[in-house]
Amino acid sequence: MKFTLPLLILLLIIFSINFSSDEITIEAENGVLNGTYVARQFPGYQGTGYVDGFDKDGDSCSVTFEVKESGMYELMIGYAAxxxxxxxxxxxxGEFQTNxxxxxxxxFTTVYAGLIPLKNGKNTISIVKSWGWFLLDYFKIKKAEIPTMNPTNKLVTPNPSKEAQKLMDYLVSIYGKYTLSGQMGYKDAFWIWNITDKFPAICGFDMMxxxxxxxxRGASSRDVEDAIDWWNMGGIVQFQWHWNAPKGLYDTPGKEWWRGFYTNATSFDIEYAFNHPESEDYKLIIRDIDAIAVQLKRLQEAKVPILWRPxxxxxxRWFWWGAKGPEACKKLWRLLFDRLVNYHKINNLIWVWTTTDSPDALKWYPGDEYVDIVGADIYLKDKDYSPSTGMFYNIVKxxxxxxxxxxxxxxxxxxxxLMKEQKAYWVWFMTWSGFENDPNKNEISHIKKVFNHPFVITKDELPNLKVEE
Known part of the structure; x- marks a missing residue:
């Protein structure tokens, strides 16, 4: 559901600006306040006050202004926390951009809030409570250039498989022109087909x-078999790995063994493991990677390229591999890369790193030499079909x-x-299992629109990505 601005929007102060290289500052206290209020107790604010009271769901501050040129703009926000x-x-x-x-x-200080799309004429910026509990002073806006998108098709894996290279070449060729449809779960992909008469281009699987x-403990999977079937049907395969901790599973109510990828369900400490390479903990990490290598080799032998997202x-930090911070996580990623690529000689992987657009995101990044593609996981409110354009361009930049x-x-x-209009060129989307078939989240009419839209590539529209010998 799109964020609905208050009916008081008619009372907004309209700021008419002809942007060139100039900045404009819009005072938050002059906007429309929903559940919030103007305060002056905290010293150092700009203008005649600041906005406080972001403490209940839906609390917001909205300002409306006018620009004479459509495009991307840089947004700075004055605040205190x-x-x-x-x-x-x-x-x-009314469209979500980012958190x-x-x-x-x-x-009071200033934070860079990223790039936002504005249209010729009136525009409204809103800050809506998520965590809340901060003081909002002003918005500062300046015309920006759209960041250059010039991704390489060179894979980080030395001597990649021909299929992996062909897939990467294809992804680069459509970037900025189309988006690939994706669905997590083999059965879920067939549900999409039953509703739309179209299969998603990408099906997501899990090494969990x-x-x-x-x-x-008795778990079993046929995701590898299903992934091979999907590839043979002409689709693209993506795998993530909800890596159950190698040891230290609490296995108590609410923290059962099958939740063992969560930080709060295990005592496993990767920082300790890396500081003690002679330990059982480190050896168990290697054991687990080697076990997954067996499955990846099955896919390699079947000539299946994989969008690999461990x-x-x-x-x-809610998963144990992030619990000890960025340095330990980067060591684990690089170990995983080295063990799979250099030790096991697995060359059918396209390495995908899940990032955010936070100021700390690069501290977590394993490095260009270990990552082919970056992506974001975004869960919006029910029926909010916003393309998250701000987050897209923040990550591009x-x-x-x-x-x-x-x-x-x-x-x-x-x-x-909206993706096409705002140039939010996500190279693919991947709907999580269960969200596609809940009409309270994605309406059936919306799903039919998406999978029959000329901007969205479905499986039947993919080229032949196999390599003939």
Whole structure:
């Protein structure tokens, strides 16, 4: 559902600006306030006050202004965050853009909120409570150039398989022109076909139940077999790995063994493992990687190229591979890369790193020499079909336009009309299992629109990605 601005929007102060290289500052206290209020107790603000009271869901501040040129604009936000680090949601013209990160600050300061799309005429910027509990002073806007998108098709794996290279060449060729449809789950992909008469171009699978600590407790999987079938049907294969911790599973109510990829369900410590390479912990990491290598080799032998997305959402720290911070996580990624590529000689992987657009994102990044594609996992409110344009361009800019940028997980499928209009060129989207068939999240009419849209590539529209010997 799009963010609905208050009916008081008619009372907004309209700022008419002819942008060139000039900046404009818009005071938050002059906007429309929903559940928030103007305050003056905290010193150091600009203008006649600041906006406080972001403490309940839906609390917001909206300002409307006018520009005479459509395009991308840089947004800076004046704020104070005396209660600690906070994140709050940014909307432009009712469309979600990103969650703005507000570092703790005991005085009023400025944070770069990224790039936003504005249209010729009136525009409205809204900050809506997510975490809340911060003080909003002003918005500062300046015309920006769209970041250059010039990704390379050279894979980080030495001597990649012909199929992996052909797939990467294809992804680069469509970037900025189309988006590939994706669906997590083999059965879910068939549900899409039943509804739309179209299969998604990409089907997502998981190495989760091949993790040794799950196998030894009776878990089994046929995702590799299904992935081979999908490739033989003409589709593209993506795998992530919800890596169950090698040991230290609590296996208590709410922290059962099958939740063992969560930080709060295991005592496993990768920092300790790397500091003690002679330890059982380190050896178990190698054991687990070797177990997954067996499955990846089956796919390699079947000539299946893989969009390979391990260690995802590390920056959130809710998975154990991110729990000890960026340095330990980067060591694990590089070990995984070295073990699979150099030791096991697996060459059918296209390495996908899941990032955010936060100021700390690059601290977590394993490095250009270990990553082919970057992506973001975005879950919006039910029926909010925004294309998250701000986040897309923030990530493009963050990585210098050198990497393809994908929507590696989504709950709500972005509207392809808005993606095209705002030039939010996610190279693919990947709807998480269960979100596609819940009409409270994605309406059936919306799914039919997406999978029959000329901007969206479905499986039947893919070229032959196999390599004939």
């Amino acid at each position: 005396p209660y600690g680090y906070k994140e709050n949601s940014l909307y432009v013209n 703005v990160k507000f570092p703790q600050s005991q005085k 139940d091949y993790s040794p600590s799950r196998v030894e 260690l995802h959402e590390a920056e959130g 963050l990585f210098g336009g050198k990497k393809l940028v994908a929507l590696t997980e989504n709950g709500i499928i972005p509207d392809p009309d």
